[in-house]
Amino acid sequence: MASWWHRLPTFLALTFLSRSRRRMRQENLRDTSTVEAKGFPPLGPPTPRQKRARTIDGTYNDLQTPGMGATGARFGRNVELNEVIPEGSPALLTPSPRKVSMELLTRDTFKPATSINLMAAAWIQFQLHDWMSHGHNEKEQVFDIPLDPSDTWPERPMHIRRTGRDKTRPANPVHPVPTFQNHETHWWDGSQIYGSDEATLKRVRARHDGKLAIGPDRLLPLDAEGTEITGVTGNWWLGLGLLHTLFALEHNAICDRLKKAHPNWSDDDLFDYARLVNAAVMAKIHTVEWTPGIANHRVVHAALNGNWKTIRGSRTDHHAAPYAITEEFVAVYRMHPLIPDTFTFHSHKTGALLQARDLAGVLGTNTRQLMTQHPVEDLLYSFGTSHPGAITLQNFPKLFQRFERPDAPTIDLGAVDIMRDRERGVPRYNRFRRLIGMEPVKSFEEMTNNPTWAAEIRRVYDNDLERVDLMVGLFAEPLLPGFGFSETAFHIFVLMASRRLQSDRFFSIDYREEIYSKEGLEWVEEATMSTVLLRHYPALAPALGGVGNAFAPWRAVKSVAGAPAGV
Numbered sequence: 001m002a003s004w005w006h007r008l009p010t011f012l013a014l015t016f017l018s019r020s021r022r023r024m025r026q027e028n029l030r031d032t033s034t035v036e037a038k039g040f041p042p043l044g045p046p047t048p049r050q051k052r053a054r055t056i057d058g059t060y061n062d063l064q065t066p067g068m069g070a071t072g073a074r075f076g077r078n079v080e081l082n083e084v085i086p087e088g089s090p091a092l093l094t095p096s097p098r099k100v101s102m103e104l105l106t107r108d109t110f111k112p113a114t115s116i117n118l119m120a121a122a123w124i125q126f127q128l129h130d131w132m133s134h135g136h137n138e139k140e141q142v143f144d145i146p147l148d149p150s151d152t153w154p155e156r157p158m159h160i161r162r163t164g165r166d167k168t169r170p171a172n173p174v175h176p177v178p179t180f181q182n183h184e185t186h187w188w189d190g191s192q193i194y195g196s197d198e199a200t201l202k203r204v205r206a207r208h209d210g211k212l213a214i215g216p217d218r219l220l221p222l223d224a225e226g227t228e229i230t231g232v233t234g235n236w237w238l239g240l241g242l243l244h245t246l247f248a249l250e251h252n253a254i255c256d257r258l259k260k261a262h263p264n265w266s267d268d269d270l271f272d273y274a275r276l277v278n279a280a281v282m283a284k285i286h287t288v289e290w291t292p293g294i295a296n297h298r299v300v301h302a303a304l305n306g307n308w309k310t311i312r313g314s315r316t317d318h319h320a321a322p323y324a325i326t327e328e329f330v331a332v333y334r335m336h337p338l339i340p341d342t343f344t345f346h347s348h349k350t351g352a353l354l355q356a357r358d359l360a361g362v363l364g365t366n367t368r369q370l371m372t373q374h375p376v377e378d379l380l381y382s383f384g385t386s387h388p389g390a391i392t393l394q395n396f397p398k399l400f401q402r403f404e405r406p407d408a409p410t411i412d413l414g415a416v417d418i419m420r421d422r423e424r425g426v427p428r429y430n431r432f433r434r435l436i437g438m439e440p441v442k443s444f445e446e447m448t449n450n451p452t453w454a455a456e457i458r459r460v461y462d463n464d465l466e467r468v469d470l471m472v473g474l475f476a477e478p479l480l481p482g483f484g485f486s487e488t489a490f491h492i493f494v495l496m497a498s499r500r501l502q503s504d505r506f507f508s509i510d511y512r513e514e515i516y517s518k519e520g521l522e523w524v525e526e527a528t529m530s531t532v533l534l535r536h537y538p539a540l541a542p543a544l545g546g547v548g549n550a551f552a553p554w555r556a557v558k559s560v561a562g563a564p565a566g567v
Contacts, residue, residue, distance in 0.1 A: 003487055006480050013299040014306070018276050019495055024495040028436055029321040030077040034431050036175045038168050043067060052515055053272035054279070054511055055555035056194065056508065057203045058185030063506060068322050069186035069503075071196045074166065074179050075132075076324035079435040080197060080491060084327070084425030085176045089400075092422055094467065095460055096146045098158055101414030103460050104453075105396035110341060112387035115292055119380075120551040121338035122239025123290050123386035127282070128333060129232040129240075131500075132325050135183040137161035143419060145561045153402075157283035159409065160419050178425050184232070186325045188500050188507070190279035192431065193247055195231040203229050210255040210270025212248045219371055220245055238343075242380060249536045254523060257495055261519045276506060277520040280517040281339050281346045281527045283507065284308060287497065288527050293551035295490065296482035304497070316508040323503035329496050331426045332489035334417050334471050337395040345374060348543060351557035359399045368523040378541045384543060384554035393453055418469050429473030429488075436491055441465070441473075448476035552566040 005016045042061060043066040050060040052423050058070040067073060073525065076128075077084055080182045080214050086092060138161050146159035165171075193212070195201050203223075206213045213229060220228040220241075229235055230244045254274040265273075280451055292301045315457045345354045345361055354374060362370065370379060389395050400413035425430070429447075430440040441447045444454040444465060453476055461467045479485040501507040506515065529550035533540055543554040 003480060006297060007481055008299075010302050014302055017299070017303055020491065021494050021498065023437060024078075024491070024497075025319040027320075028078045028495060029319055029326075029499075029524055030079065030081055030323075032074045032076055032081065032177065032179045032322040033322060035081070035177050035179050036173050037168045047273070049268075054187070054189050054275055055197055057196055058187050058189065058191075060324070061501075062316075062318075063505075065322065068318075069324060069539075071183065071185050072168070072181050072509050073186060073324060074168065074319060075182055075330070077425060078326045078328035078495070079432070081177045081429055083431070083435060084178065084423045086423060088176060093143070093146060095462065096148075096537055097149065097160070097418040097422075098145050098147055098153070098412060098468065100152070100394070100418050100460060100472060101401055101412050102394050104456060105414040105475075106394060106401060107337075107341065107389075107398055108394050111337075111390040111392055111395045112340075113294075113338070113346045113390040114387055114553075115296055115482070116388060116484060116551050117553050118239070118343075118383040118386040118388050119339070120290060120294055120486065121335075122243055122334060122383065123286070123551065124338070125235070125334070126192060126240060126243040127286055127290075128235065129184070130188065130190060130282075131184065131186070132330055133183040133232070133234070134180055135165055137162045140507050141205055145415060145419070154410075154411075156166065158412070158415070159192035160416055161409075161413070163420065163423060166192070179422075180327070180424065184326055186323065187504055188279060188283045189504075190231075190247070190275060190282060192232040193230060193244065193251065193278070194275060200231055200370055204231060205271065208267060209259055210265075210267050210272075210274050211252045211260055211267055214248055217474070218245075218249065218376075219368075220248060222368070226368070228368065236367055238362040238367045238370055238379065239383065241371055242376065242383065245371070245376070246532065246536060247278060247282065250281065250532055251275070254520070257519055257523065258517065262517070273517055273520055274555060276516055277523050278522045280507065280516070283501065284524060284527060285529045285532075287468050287501070289549055290551055291493070291497065293549045294484040296484075297480065300482075303494075307498050307501065311498060311508060312511045314502065314506045314508050316503065318503050319499065320446060323499070326496070327424050327426055328432075331421050331424075331470055332474065332485075332492045334421075334474075334483070335391050336397065336400060336413060336417065336473070337391050339397050339400070340386070341397055341399070343382070344386065345370075345378060345382040346557075348375075348377045348540060348557065354378060359397055380533065380537060381540060381554065381557075382458055382539075384550070385556045387553070391475060393472070395447075395452075395475075422469055428466065429468045432473075436488075438488060438491065447473060449478045450476070451502045454487055456484070519555055 005013050062068040084308045141162045142159040145485045147153055154241055166181050185191050204212050213221050220230055223229055251274050254277045258270050258273050287304050292304050341359050344356045396414045403413055405412045433440050448454050462557045468547045474486040474489055530544050547554055
């Protein structure tokens, strides 16, 4: 499975990746919208506001096909549709997803990703909540997961709820290709902050000066149940709390700058322009900082910076299929090993230990408790100076393998991740590689350079190389120099990273002063993750000093003798 392109001179490596992307744009973008489609009510011509601003439900981004990428539109595919038909039983459950989780994923010892900080782990979940959601799972329809006799799971069999039904298809579909709706907008539009429906938008807006609602403590307001008011609150934990708060403050700072330049703009005007700018700032940070941070290679740096520089203001192009987030894109972003088991919090001033918590202690309502107990600067500093987990086998958080939730059944998230790919027809590892133009591996030993892992994968999959699930192969793969995720996943990123920019008119043809304003474009061009952090938390300057990428480890303050020992 030896790869060679990353060893080439940068120009030749970029040429190779460009050709690969061009091929994949023709062969690996597939439209699912016509599969037994009931159709949506036709949308009328766009209003002046819909032409110049993002809509809450993602409609009218493409003015010729206004429903493209909207809330409720289907996920697309990166492989031919005849390749995504799920297997029948018992093959669908072979080997048992629970067996895969327990024997291949379970964290034995924490394996850190030392080239990045914990902010990088929070960031990707923050972005995923903008891009995708399959909505609520079915309550009555479940998969019965077989268990080994020695398994201590409290129920037999284990139940995993099926993904919610695609309501744009007949109740009893005949066509075998599975389709699923995205319950967020498909666009890179900050919907995790603003929501994807009018009711959520109404809740998050302050209704003055274009701003989002923020409390006097500079934290997100809470609803009657004690939940933060923001666009998406699912799977809430401290990392999301910090980033949602940060970019709500950023939105409001953009409003202040715009109002100063345009004092006669209405509340809606200021909001619309600030949202465009804030979403572009997040897209830029992800493109030129997060991705090169987790794939720290000279070719990736050049490729992603080139993407951002050349696509802005260029022609909008959907290539071979209408724009949509794809199920395969969802699959390669399964990165739960990034989450550590324990968290330590330190003073950004003295470095003194303030508190240590396990993973359960930073989830749900513990988020607000921590954000009121400690200055946000201390929490951000602690994330910046801590490491996430490496995206490998045997590094899945144990808590998530028996994850008890107050409003839903206990789950093994590792088993769920495996089952979701199978249920949605994501090809298994070797088949997936063939379908995206990569060479399949010829042995378990070629799949991984860890002999112990090779033997364990062989045993779990009963010596059948073609049965190995995509996620297992991605976690087992030897990494290219500087990479924090697999090369197989990277090829999907090569295709989809530029597509999310070039299909979106607000990053392509409408990335211009008439749409963003002069001040808005200047704001985006000057923004980095560090400038955003320091704009709202300037006390972090010593920790970020000399750090070229805010997702790389920050400068740790040496603990001062005699400083409080913390708790």
